[in-house]
Amino acid sequence: MAVLRHLATLSSGLAELDIGITDLVIAQLGGAAQLYATSYADGGGISAFAISASSSAQLVSQQLYGNSLGYLATELCPKVGDALIRRL
Numbered sequence: 001m002a003v004l005r006h007l008a009t010l011s012s013g014l015a016e017l018d019i020g021i022t023d024l025v026i027a028q029l030g031g032a033a034q035l036y037a038t039s040y041a042d043g044g045g046i047s048a049f050a051i052s053a054s055s056s057a058q059l060v061s062q063q064l065y066g067n068s069l070g071y072l073a074t075e076l077c078p079k080v081g082d083a084l085i086r087r088l
Contacts (some may be wrong), residue, residue: 008056008057010035014045014062016039016043016044016064017046019039020039020044021038021039022038022044026051032052033050033051033052034049034060035048035051036048044064046062046063047062048062
């Protein structure tokens with residue numbers, strides 16, 4: 001049986017990204033795991049954290065949606081993996 005346990009609270013440093021988180025996903029990119037978080041508080045955005053079993057998560061990139069949510073939805077969402085990281 002799977003068990004979830006709170007270990008730590010991560011912060012991007014921006015309230016728009018840290019409050020109102022709507023989705024979390026972990027992706028393997030080039031052999032490294034990354035945690036992606038999306039939010040929709042005060043406009044929201046996306047943040048990416050490098051994660052590993054041997055160290056605490058580190059913020060890699062972040063992007064606020066701003067007024068261009070439509071642009072981001074068409075330009076960023078279809079792209080996955082390394083393409084998304086380079087874009088942010």
